Amino acid sequence: MVHAFFDPAQAAAFNAAASKKDSQFEVRYFPLHGLGNITRMLLASSGAKFTNFNPEDWAALKPEAPFGVMPLLKETTSDGTVIQIAESDAIERYLSKKFGYYGDNIFEETLIDTFVSSDNDIMNKIFGFIMLKDAEQKAEAKEKALQGPVANWVKNHELHLQNNGANGHYVGNKHTLADFKTAQLISIIQGFSGEDLISEKLTPALIKVRATVDKIPSLAAWRATDEWKAFxxxxxxxxGF
Amino acid sequence: MVHAFFDPAQAAAFNAAASKKDSQFEVRYFPLHGLGNITRMLLASSGAKFTNFNPEDWAALKPEAPFGVMPLLKETTSDGTVIQIAESDAIERYLSKKFGYYGDNIFEETLIDTFVSSDNDIMNKIFGFIMLKDAEQKAEAKEKALQGPVANWVKNHELHLQNNGANGHYVGNKHTLADFKTAQLISIIQGFSGEDLISEKLTPALIKVRATVDKIPSLAAWRATDEWKAFxxxxxxxxGF
Structure with missing residues (x-):
């Protein structure tokens, strides 16, 4: 039997649902930020109604999941259509298209893809040392990543953001998926390196991206909830941060 | 000065170039498959004219590159417009949109994003052990990855491909970016595990994806060149494979 998620028979209903902005969403993930963070940021920033479902017995639900992984997004439209999406990257792209965070033409989309890909690359390099168990190896790999690819990322992104007028955005004067991804990455890099690589003085344009994202009222409201604080x-x- | 790549002043020219299919392409990368492989597969499969530029002195060109990394794609349209794209993920998405490998609607696009994200996740897990230097640790991490996430990927992708009729495609009856990414991933997984995880007998639908990609005449022609063989x-x- 075809998993409902992949069933071509639902294509028309899915496409109709994708254009609706007044849906109710459920984010199924562990009760922490992790890979669910950007999805929740996109939903909160766009003012969407969403709840979090943190399965107490994930092992029991895992076999039903399309790839045996979370996060999973469930969307219920105002007319009762239910669709699901797996894989954080696919969820983030779907929500970005729906809520206008993916650019207005292929030039903007390609720029956003480029910055997002560069951000993902750095996230993978950070996961690379986070996952190491040996403390000495981990410290060495962390230093190497921070001084090499992370420092290179900081330099290049600061430059491109300066070229866009240091207005807190990568593309024009609007929020895109790239802004959200970078705002999260800044938190993570600062978590590991304090203000050594990213600070108001060293990288004002990067700091502005994070500040501009932080200022979105509906996102700030989500971050003020007890649920967000528990995550x-x-x-x-x-x-550790 | 704004890097030409990111300059908003080129938006209209970029958007016009993106719709043209008779352009001439240059893939700038090291003389091996690596992160340039999918880009070259997409170009060859679509019958596009492309050349490879393998800088002899990459260190000298690196500071000019948008993020100091390759691959880089340069496109020259028939009317002389030149555009550039960085980051393999962004290049692959751009070419997939141009040559019809990214689906006809948001349902198909989201499915493709989901499979591609799942493929990228496994590629990152494979890079995780490839990069380890200590031989014993590497062997242990390789076994853990192959028996865990890679085996899980094989199981789930085989299932979804069977549900699509085991026709060699993830979406409908056409080639999409997901087919190319998986065809490459199958080669890599088989390189590490022979026929232990993926074989005609164990996973006929996955084998069919690779066979269907291999059969594209213009792709087969590119793979018969001396340049491809040198890579x-x-x-x-x-x-080692």
Whole structure:
């Protein structure tokens, strides 16, 4: 039997649902930020109604999941259509298209893809040392990543943001997926390196991206909830920040 | 000065170039498959005219590159417009949109994003152990990755491909970016595990994806060139297959 998620028979209903902005969303993930963070940021920033479902027994639900992984996004439209999406990258792209965070033409889309890809590359390099168990190896790999690719990322992104007028955005004067991804990455890099690589003085344009994202009222409201704070506590316990 | 690549002043020219299919392309990368492989597969499969430029002195060109990394794609349209794209993921998405490998609607696009994201995740897990220097640790991490996430990927992708009729495609009856990414990933997984995880007997639908991609005449022609074989030799020297 075809998993409902992949069933071509639902194509028309899916395409109709994708254009609706008044849906109700459920984010199924562990009770921490992790790979669910950008999805929740996109939903909160766009003012969408969403709830979080943190399965107590993920092992029992895992076999039903399209790839056996979370996060999973469930969308219920105002007319009752239900669709699901797996894989954080696919969820983020779907929501960005729906809520206008993916650019207005292929030039903007390609720029956004480029910055997002560059951000993902750095996230993977950071995961590379986070996952190491041996403390000495981890410290060495962390230093190497921070001084090499991370420092290179900081330099190049600061330059391109300066070229866009240091207005807190990568593309024009609007929020795109690239802004959200970078705002998250700045938090993570600062978590590991304090103000050594990214600071108001060293990289004002990068700092502006994060500040501009932080200022979105509906996102700030989500971050003021007890639920968000509980997720942050879990992240802090795992990563130390 | 704004890097030409990111300059908003080129938006109209870029958008016009993106719709043209008779352009001439240059792929700037090291003389091996690596991160340039999917880009070259997309160009060859679509019958596009492309050349490879393998800088002898990459260090000298690196500071000019948008993020100091390759691959880079240069496109020259028949009317002389020149555009550039950086980051393999952005290049692959741009070419997929241009040559019809990215789906006809948001349902198809989201499915493709989902499969591509799942493929990228496994590629990152494989890079995770390839990069380890200590032989014992590498062997242990390789076994763990192959028996865990890679085996899980094989199981789920085989299932979804079977559900699509085991016709060699993820979406409908046409080639999409997901087919190319998976065809490459199959080669890499088989390179590490022979026929233990992927074989005609164990996973006929996955094997069919690779066979269907291999059958594209213009792709087969590119793979018969001395240049392609030289890239394959370099890959073999680095990875052993």
């Amino acid at each position: 942050a506590d879990r992240n802090k316990a795992a990563l | 394959a030799d370099r890959n073999k020297a680095a990875l």
